[in-house]
Amino acid sequence: MVSIKDIAKKAGVSISTVSYALNGSDRIMKETRERILAIANEMGYVPHGAARMLKKRESRLVGMYLTDYYGHFYGDLLQGVKEELGRRDYDLVVCSGARSRRMIPERTFDGAIILDARFPDEELLQYADRGHKLVVLDRELQHPNVNLVLLDNKAGATLAIEHLLDQGLDRILVVGGPEGSYDARQRMRAVHQAVEREPGVVFEELPGAFDKASGYAAGERIASAFESGGKPVGVFCLNDDMAIGVIEYLEERTSLAVGEHVHLIGFDNIELSRYMRPRLATIDYSMRKWGALAAEQMAKMIRGEPVETERVYVRLVEGNSVKRVASEQ
Numbered sequence: 099m100v101s102i103k104d105i106a107k108k109a110g111v112s113i114s115t116v117s118y119a120l121n122g123s124d125r126i127m128k129e130t131r132e133r134i135l136a137i138a139n140e141m142g143y144v145p146h147g148a149a150r151m152l153k154k155r156e157s158r159l160v161g162m163y164l165t166d167y168y169g170h171f172y173g174d175l176l177q178g179v180k181e182e183l184g185r186r187d188y189d190l191v192v193c194s195g196a197r198s199r200r201m202i203p204e205r206t207f208d209g210a211i212i213l214d215a216r217f218p219d220e221e222l223l224q225y226a227d228r229g230h231k232l233v234v235l236d237r238e239l240q241h242p243n244v245n246l247v248l249l250d251n252k253a254g255a256t257l258a259i260e261h262l263l264d265q266g267l268d269r270i271l272v273v274g275g276p277e278g279s280y281d282a283r284q285r286m287r288a289v290h291q292a293v294e295r296e297p298g299v300v301f302e303e304l305p306g307a308f309d310k311a312s313g314y315a316a317g318e319r320i321a322s323a324f325e326s327g328g329k330p331v332g333v334f335c336l337n338d339d340m341a342i343g344v345i346e347y348l349e350e351r352t353s354l355a356v357g358e359h360v361h362l363i364g365f366d367n368i369e370l371s372r373y374m375r376p377r378l379a380t381i382d383y384s385m386r387k388w389g390a391l392a393a394e395q396m397a398k399m400i401r402g403e404p405v406e407t408e409r410v411y412v413r414l415v416e417g418n419s420v421k422r423v424a425s426e427q
Contacts (some may be wrong), residue, residue: 100143109137155402161207161395163193163214169338171337171366171385178389179211187398202230208400211392212236215278227234231399233392234281236280245399246407247392251284254412258363261379261414262332267422268299269363271323271334273306273316273344282308283363285336306340320344321352323358331360331424338364338380339369341419344375361420376418383412 106116111134118126119134120143160183164172180190193199193208199217202225209231212222219239224245232247262270272289275282286303293301295330304319308311313335323331335341341364347352351373356362357376364371367382388410395405 099298100138100141101142103393104375105134105138105141107132108141113204123260128373135214154325156208156400157206158188159207160188160393161193161198161210163192163198163210163212163217165214165216166194167192168339170340171303173367174385175213175389178384178386181386182390182393182395186393188393188397194225204221205230207232211396211398213287220365228350231396231397232401233390237387243396243399243420245405247388247407248394248407249281249383249388250409250412251281252288254293254383255285255288255336255366257412257414258381259289261363261416262334262361263296263299265361265420267330269302269323269327269329270299270332270334271302271304271316273304273313273333274341275306275308275336279308280361282306282336286287289334296388304389306336308337308339310339310343311404313340314347314421315343316340317344317347321348321354321408324354330358333360333362334419335364336368338368340364341378341380342370342374345419347380357418357421361423363417363420365381367415374417380415381412381422383410384413 102113102116102120106113109116113132115126116134119131120138129151131399135402162179172247176192178192183190185285188208193201196212199221201207211233213235215236219237220241222232222234222244223241224329231243233247235247238246238248259270270293272286274286276297304316306316311409320331320333333344335344341362344360344362345356348356348360354360362378364378367380371378371380393411395408398405
């Protein structure tokens with residue numbers, strides 16, 4: 099491997115002069131700098147990343163921690179992060195798992211974006227205490243070195259429940275999310291608040307895990323709720339993957355029709371939900387914008403600029419999976 103010493107020997111200058119040239123310093127003549135850079139290029143010199151990081155105290159890398167890589171959710175989110183960081187001359191490194199967390203205290207990254215329910219709050223606050231810059235998408239932490247970029251889960255879940263109630267449905271089943279998920283907890287809390295404002299509504303909470311399999315598993319209980327009551331039921335799945343699982347169960351194991359016997363709404367508006375027939379009603383927001391906003395806030399924190407808590411707003415997308423229930427029913 100070619101070193102700075104090798105370049106200095108060939109150029110007939112000191113090692114410090116080569117260092118000035120490679121780092122774009124104005125301490126040497128422009129002609130000298132250009133000659134040294136040409137020699138370095140000719141010799142195939144590659145800067146040592148770790149040494150440069152120690153010198154400049156930056157890596158131009160941002161880490162993003164995810165619980166896993168499963169499902170349709172992460173693609174647009176990561177693309178938004180990557181594009182925004184790229185515009186600001188940072189590269190993205192995506193991580194998952196406890197061992198990868200050591201890269202934060204090792205200062206592999208200039209900052210980290212967190213969307214990993216398994217990452218303990220206490221550990222994140224310890225890193226923040228040591229000066230590490232963090233943007234969290236899945237929890238509420240108060241610290242000068244932590245910025246929050248959160249979905250408006252309360253508004254989204256409230257819109258979903260109100261949409262079902264507005265169609266004349268008075269029995270609502272909700273398929274929940276993973277126990278450790280901040281988004282699932284916030285959505286379910288909003289569900290309870292919305293249902294409690296409507297006397298006479300029968301409400302049931304079903305277990306879920308934000309995946310299609312748990313939606314499929316919930317399908318049996320949903321079918322039973324219709325058969326026992328003899329009238330349409332409303333179902334809110336806390337994400338679209340589970341809603342798709344419910345649809346698959348009903349199509350494969352029953353004669354019940356979505357939008358007639360079971361009125362179904364999801365959350366996330368993933369691409370697949372747009373092609374379901376009937377079209378899946380869902381709660382929409384821009385995953386790419388969420389990622390871009392997190393990246394923007396991360397870059398500001400690294401540069402020492404002020405930041406504030408940000409919320410990603412949501413809207414209801416109607417679909418024929420939820421229809422008006424006839425009054426005689």
